[in-house]
Amino acid sequence: MLAAVFEGIDNVALREVPVPVIGADDILLRVDAAAICGTDLKIVAGSKTRGVRVPSILGHEIAGTIVDIGAKVSDWTVGASVAVAPVIACGCCLYCRSKMGNLCANRRALGYEYDGGFAEYLRAPAAAMAAGNVFAIPNGLSPAAAALSEPLSCCVNGQENMGGIQPGETILILGAGPIGIMHLQLAKAVPETRVIVTEPAAERRQLARDNGADIAHDPKQSNLFDCVMDETAGHGVDKIILAVGLPDLAADLLRLARKNGAINLFAGFPAGSQVALDINEIHYRQIHISGASASTTAQFGRALDLIASGAIDADAIITARYPLDQFDCAFENARQARGLKTAIIP
Ligand SMILES: [Zn+2]
Ligand SMILES: [Zn+2]
Secondary structure, three states, X not given: OEEEEEEEOOEEEEEEOOOOOOOOOOEEEEEEEEEOOHHHHHHXXXXXXXXXXXXEEOOOEEEEEEEEEOOOOOOOOOOOEEEEOOEEOOOOOHHHHOOOHHHOOOOEEEOOOEOOOOEOEEEEOHHHHHOOOEEXXXXXXXXXXXXXXXXXXXXXXXXXXXXXOOOXXXXXXXXXXXXXXXXXXXXXXXXXXXEEXXXXXXHHHHHHHHOOOXXXXXXXXXXXXXXXXXXXXXXXXXXXXXXXXXXXXXXXXXXXXXXXXXXXXXXXXXXXXXXXXXXXXXXXXXXXXXXXXXXXXXXXXXXHHHHHXXXXXXXXXXXXXXXXXXXXXXXXXXHOOOOOEEEEOO
């Protein structure tokens, strides 16, 4: 089969490799769509190395069709369309027992620890089957849309970690890349919310407006603090989502939140990043700060439902599609941050 094989920093090569051989508890998928994620860009650039095998097949936002099932697999049939949650939890560690499989002490991921979806075929291993990582795609949903369940489920996790978004709240999102836009769509799916998006790139500000942003703020043109205070009668916003991994931005967020407001540091930062915070702002103003790491299978299911119901418009987020044999062009498109999400349709 054809596969885009990660062979080292800045080196992904199209290769003919054997179709994966499945065991009795595995299934084999024909990959119908695999979207490129910021994590893939980081791995290829060499800035994410933990757990990454070389060589390996990347791609963890995956939808496909079952073409073969192991002898002991009874609850799936050949021909079914499925989406696969990539984070495989052990089911028995401290975190798994608390329904936080995303934080599993023994987690392994499709897309670098196991071979991923930038290939014609993918083996969903027994561990993924046992952990409930395979989801049937509802009728009529395109594979590319279903593949977005993964990044969307991470956004669901981030928003749940900050206490969810409530009707009528005002939300500030920093960054209008694919993740910022998914957060925006999730926030606008809650009744009567107002969303301010701040983003320096004009093309992405337009995408934010197209996806329902009430205000698309340009940080090069005006001061974000003034914009937020004007919009909130001087109180600050209810919720803030940082969807760009710039440490300096994190320090500025405290005074943009209203008292008892919540901040989710959604994006990852460069290793070792540190910022100085006025911790009395957190204390006296009761600011809630949370993080976000991957998602649980339950959140993956909720994300797939949100896409299938139309509450999230996946087609507005997937702005480029390439066949697998044009992987180089697809990857460059994603690297240049053109549009929003780039999908490989093998
Ligand atoms: Zn991803
Ligand atoms: Zn675990």
